[in-house]
Amino acid sequence: MKKILFFGVISLFEIAISFAQTHEIKPITPNQKALNSRSDTIDILHYQINLEILDFTNKIINGNCVITFTPKINNVGVIDLDLLELNVDSVFLSSNSLAFTHDDTLLKITLPAVLNIGDTASVTVYYNGSPQTDNSGWGGFYFDNTYAYNLGVGFDANPHNYGRVWFPCFDNFVERASFEFNIITSAGKKAHCNGLLVKDSIITGDTIVRTWQMNDPIPTYLACVAVSDYATVHQNFNGFNGNIPVELVGRAPDTTNLKNSFVNLNNALDIYENNYGPYLWNKIGFVLVPFNSGAMEHATCIAYPRTAANGTLNFETLMAHEFAHHWWGDLVTCETAGDMWINEGMATYSEHLFTENMYGRAAYMNDVKNNHKEVLQFVHIEDNGFRALSNMDHAYTYGRHTYLKGASVAHNMRAYMGDSLFFVGLKAIQDSFQFKNINAFEFRDKLFASTNIDMTNFFNDWILSPGFSHFSIDSTSVLINGSNYDVTLFIQQKLRATTNFHANVPLEITFYDANWNKFTTPIVASNQYSNATVTIPFSPILSILNEANTLNQARTDNQLVIKNPSSNQLQNLAMLRLTVSSITDSALLQLEHHWVAPDSIKNNINNYRISSNRYWSFNGILPPNFKASARLDFDNRSTTGFLDDDLLSVNTDSIILVYRENAASDWEEYPYYTKTKIGSLLFGFMTIDSLLLGEYAFANSPDAVSVNEQKELFQNNFKLFPNPTDNHVFIEEITLSTKNYALDVYDLSGRIIHQENFVGKTKINTQTWRKGNYIITITENSKMVFSGKIVVQ
Ligand SMILES: [Zn+2]
Structure with missing residues (x-):
């Protein structure tokens, strides 16, 4: 069966609460x-x-x-x-x-x-x-x-x-x-x-x-x-x-x-x-x-x-x-409610399979990726913890793990077995267990018996244990081998909400050369650190792990081929907003949000406390003169899943943005960002003014307000910073268009303090102004495009 919601705009938070309320009062298992x-x-x-x-x-x-x-x-x-x-x-x-x-x-x-x-x-x-x-x-x-x-x-x-x-x-x-x-x-x-x-x-x-x-x-x-x-x-x-x-x-x-x-x-x-x-x-x-x-x-x-059944196809996945x-x-029926993933996880996965066969692989991957993001972000909150799919507590039989993580893991089962044998195995289960019940172990053993693929690791890691694995490429080394190249990959495994490293995990590595020629090859990884050497036909300038998302891990991502400027575009899976202000040729950007802790700081002289939950990585092939900025939200709101609970549980004052180019370099505070706090909520964002490839993470600085921290106003593509200020403020239109803007500053009695016209950006000297609050407005052809308050200290 499936629970659905039809009416009204109900936030995920409210759903989480209603789940918590209905399930917490249940009798013991x-x-x-x-x-x-x-x-x-x-x-x-x-x-x-x-x-x-x-x-x-x-x-x-x-x-x-x-x-x-x-x-x-x-x-x-x-x-x-x-x-x-x-x-x-x-x-x-x-x-x-x-x-x-x-x-x-x-x-x-x-x-x-x-x-x-x-x-x-x-x-x-x-x-x-x-x-x-x-x-x-x-x-x-x-x-x-x-x-x-x-x-x-x-x-x-x-x-x-x-x-x-x-x-x-x-x-x-x-x-x-x-x-x-x-x-x-x-x-x-x-x-x-x-x-x-x-x-x-x-x-x-x-x-x-x-x-x-x-x-x-x-x-x-x-x-x-x-x-x-x-x-x-x-x-x-x-x-x-x-x-x-x-x-x-x-x-x-x-x-x-x-x-x-x-x-x-x-x-x-x-x-x-x-x-x-x-x-x-x-x-x-x-x-x-x-x-x-x-x-x-x-x-x-x-x-x-x-x-x-309203005449549309909007609910056809139901x-x-x-x-x-x-x-x-x-x-084929689960033997006990504890293995309800066999009924509901497989039925939810079947929605994706239906979509794949009806509307194509891209539509399938879109559903799989969005479902998996939901799993990583919310399911542990709605089900009061990270849970193994099998032997599920009675209170969570029909919880979100059973349905959504069940579907995520079925996608992974397909990755472990390969397309054709996956369906051979499923057919064998249907054939052998028709009009019968089945448990997780019988499921595992039937897959082996019908395909000769040992699924012990898969079941231990994905069905019988909670959490997720995460793999990343720490570094690569390349040796010329005749007309080919031997690339050795150094792979690191991290874990989210589980304790045992996953074993014999099938991964794919995609290599690019400067002309965007692409070569994809499978590898198998186990343990925390592993390496693999593959022979490829060119010297790579970019390596991407699991580009096609054949395996769901603790990562969500967006890959973009960019040809034109853009403004503040949400990349939902990579969890950021991207603005491309200058581009002369096509750019390839792989934007990844990692749902595990970043590597620790090697030489932590500033005593930063780096996130224990997540980080971003940006890889790609960028043409000359490419210029972009990005917005990363820091967020401890329940509605988004307490993403930065470890850093923001007190307040937003000490959060900073740290950066490293790659695993060989060390984290340091990123020099080109501004920080914006929004209201009194534990929420705000960092604007990376000039996007560099590499890794980004949030950290706590022991200084209450870091030297680089600048609070800014951000509205309709305009940003104003620093604010409060003592001697000047910058006003910048993010897209740096050629439009002509009129700028007026008033004091609180309505008296005009300052007026100017500008294109793109400007700097206002406030040194001679009295301490206090001022109102700033920006208009274009008499239409107001920005209004805000400047605090002069
Ligand atoms: Zn169902």
């Missing part, structure tokens, strides 16, 4: 294996659910459930079933009324005689009442005047499986059974359930009964019912195994939009069959429900928010996600 252990006593073969869903006023369901089972051990005299809150009238085996107790969660039924291995019996439980929704607001059984439907998972429920809100069952991920549903409705309403509609008949007047059969075995959380005055759009797709009927179900006014939003569903089928294997279910079904917070992958009858569950989750 149960032994998840224990939840499965009841399935060792009896095996449920079949549920026949016979329900009246007629009373929309009191929101009551009424009926019975026939549970057919066979003992897995001898001498079974009592069976336990989950049933939440509903009233149990009676329990029968054939015509025998059975003794039972029901404490609102557990229904205990005493059999008339013990049953043994080989026996099969059916008990019928008669029950009624108003079914529950989950405390989290996500999952359970929903009624309004028009619709009644279930969502088979409760985000806060324990166990999460939520069949028990509407029928007696074993709620866990491993117990699978076939289903029949006989649902009685009236007043034009019709029921849709898993499987195929085998009977649709009138009982009396407008009261009807519809019979649905689901012969493929599913866990209880995938069983469903949805009732409304539905209309069905019937389609037929050609799958690997032949014709597949498609049912797109919504109320009549919604069906046109539904069709339009699902035009690529057939493509999704092709994409997943090609990459994961054949669609093994007997129907493809989506049914619209008035639930705005997500969708639920009920097998062959996905509950889908009607607001997401369609792709839910449909992908018919491979990951529904067909």
Whole structure:
């Protein structure tokens, strides 16, 4: 399933808070294996659910459930079933009324005689009442005047499986059974359930009964019912195994939009069959429900928010996600909630795979990179810590690691295995574990068995441990080798939020010569320091590690080919703003934001404390006369993920910008920058006045205000500095255009103190002014382009 947000502008901070609130109050984690252990006593073969869903006023369901089972051990005299809150009238085996107790969660039924291995019996439980929704607001059984439907998972429920809100069952991920549903409705309403509609008949007047059969075995959380005055759009797709009927179900006014939003569903089928294997279910079904917070992958009858089927393709990755569950989750199911990454991480990755096959590799990489930035920046905040994907705490089963980091790591699995074997391995898992459950170790071992690629390191490093690896090139040395060149790369590994260096990591190095000829070669790295020698056809002037982002690591980046000047352009992944003021020929810029500590300062005579979180590196091939500036934000706001918490936890006064050309040189305060604090927030920015290639980081200076610190006003491409001042201020238009500006300075009584016209930049002498505040305005053709306050000390 997937949680989504539709309405309003909700900041990530608010999402983080709502996650924290809903998850922190949860009960302690149960032994998840224990939840499965009841399935060792009896095996449920079949549920026949016979329900009246007629009373929309009191929101009551009424009926019975026939549970057919066979003992897995001898001498079974009592069976336990989950049933939440509903009233149990009676329990029968054939015509025998059975003794039972029901404490609102557990229904205990005493059999008339013990049953043994080989026996099969059916008990019928008669029950009624108003079914529950989950405390989290996500999952359970929903009624309004028009619709009644279930969502088979409760985000806060324990166990999460939520069949028990509407029928007696074993709620866990491993117990699978076939289903029949006989649902009685009236007043034009019709029921849709898993499987195929085998009977649709009138009982009396407008009261009807519809019979649905689901012969493929599913866990209880995938069983469903949805009732409304539905209309069905019937389609037929050609799958690997032949014709597949498609049912797109919504109320009549919604069906046109539904069709339009699902035009690529057939493509999704092709994409997943090609990459994961054949669609093994007997129907493809989506049914619209008035639930705005997500969708639920009920097998062959996905509950889908009607607001997401709005006629556009804006939400089609949600369609792709839910449909992908018919491979990951529904067909191959996580053994316990602790391995929910197998359901949800793989379904989220399938969104990217859908995008790749629909819209191309660049669109795929865009999704992968943006998803991974979200992982690096926010997921540990929203999930209260860096978490391993496997053996996830119950409170975070449906947390952001499971979905987003799960997808990031699936991309890495592909890098470790290579494209073709990755999909060979996934198909083998689908084939071997169809209609079964799986855990992380079985997943790992099946990949090995099917491809002969040992995935032990990958699983240890990415699935069983938290955090991220990070690799960078410290230096290179080049030797001529005939007409080729032997390049030795010295590689450093750093770690973010984990303790063990990743081993046998597949990396790619891309080399450039001065004419931008490019040569890419794979290497494998382990340990903190490693080296590799590769032979390439030219002497490189630039080396980039993982230029194509085949592997997600603790780095986000933007690569730019620049041909024209630009102003203050956001590079979201590199986390900076770039202004190119002068360019004569094309420039190649690789801008990287590293989510690990920079190397320490070798000779720290000024006693700086360098960031423990992050640094930037700028590499590239720059033409002569290239001139650029960049803005780097320092930021300890919750909305951006406490990026500089280590440096800004007190205030912004002592933060400085340090620079080194490369790993061989040492960090020093960068000589050409200005610092701007914004308001009283722990936020502001450094403007690198003249961008040099190399590495940049923030540090604390022990001096409260460093010698180079200049506070400046920055507005509409104008900056004013230093401010406060005692003898002069500079005013500079960043783009240094040829426009003519009029500048006026007033005192606080409105008297004009100074006037001039300028182009590009100017310097105002303030030595003779009285101490105090002054207002400055800049206008162009009578239109104000800048206004601010100068403080003369
Ligand atoms: Zn999902």
